[in-house]
Amino acid sequence: MLTGMHRLYHYPLSPFSRKVRLVLAEKKIDVELIEERYWDPSTEFLRLNPCGRVPVMKYDGRVFSESNAICEYLEERTPQPPLMPRTPEDRAEVRRLVNWFDDAFYHEVTKNLLGERVMKKVTGAGYPESKNVKEGARRIKFHLDYMAQLLDHRRWLAGDQMTLADFSAAAQLSCIDYISDVDWNRHDVVKDWYAKIKSRPAFRSLLADQLPGFPQPTHYANLDF
Template sequence: MRVLYHLPLSPFARKVRLAMAEKRIPFELRVERVWERRPEFLEMNPACTVPVLQEPTGLAIADSYAICEYLDEAYPDTGLLGRTLAERAETRRLVAWFDGKFNLEVTRNLLFEKQMKRMLGRGNPDASAIRAGYQNLRPHLDYIGWLAETRSWLAGAQLSLADFAAAAHLSALDYIGDIDWSLNDAAKEWYARCKSRPSFRALLAERVSGVTPPAHYDDLDF
């Protein structure tokens, strides 16, 4: 059986889960407590980060972007990177935006500080980082809203990995109640379309021990 090693609130693992569900690729989920640094997991990924995809052949692929590129090449029937060179370039640019810039400016300042820091033994949350995360969120939501207003989906006419990268980060933050959807109606409408897709069902149904999401989290109509 194909196995995806993950953490429930990891946006990078969520992106891979959404891509695999959209492609209808069957897989088994296994929680990997990366702070335990299991020797068997370190053999698959010396960086000791999730996600890691292990194929039935034994092939182990680390890093969410490498996994998604692999999936699009290995299972091309439902392509998520775009059809033309220009579409693929724009999709990759936006994936890099959300997994790089958004992650650094928003996700790490909120999700990491509030949920992951203590698990990793790195002390208490940094209040200044949390404030920065909230401040940085608004311009990112505005950018998502602008993309959603000017295109059918974030990268263009077709749903793509760019949508899943953005939705993965936002869904993790939404789970811990850190998204104020009143800040941008267009971003909210785009996210509602994303989370209404069948590929989102497993994420919305999943619960994390000790953390209760807001009532709207799994409400497809907000």
């Protein structure tokens, strides 16, 4: 466990913040969570990260930004419990899937659904574009189908052990689930996988998140959803 002063500047429905929060909680690293309205960043926050993106972690005077850099730092600093496999080949597969969810899933699904339905209102950026919402609803089916293909042959997304790839996927999906835009009946294997992740102690703080003006759906924090 890391010791000293740890702070995580985050936003509750940022999937990249959520990924780091999952890693911190899984490794039992206590941090002070500081909510940052990154679209209207404070001067202090811009000093920490001039590009104005969350998450940012401050650890004993050192500042780390970009979710994957933070997660891999934590993995190296606190290797137990492991979230990266042992072999270079297996680690490459984890990194491929992390990039898949951080890039393809985020831009095709999260940005089109959460971004349009929630973040535009929160940030005062205007009204949802229906074509983007429809595109997000269409693309999430493809991603759920791909996850089902992986899970038909693997216990977890990247193999037989839970890894950062699972947290990356769960971080994105948990944001979409907050607005009830995941069809959990599409694939039982994907629903079962999410139920395993959702029931972990590391997930509890995510299930407690409340965004003003956007109440949780009734199933969101229910482990037997």
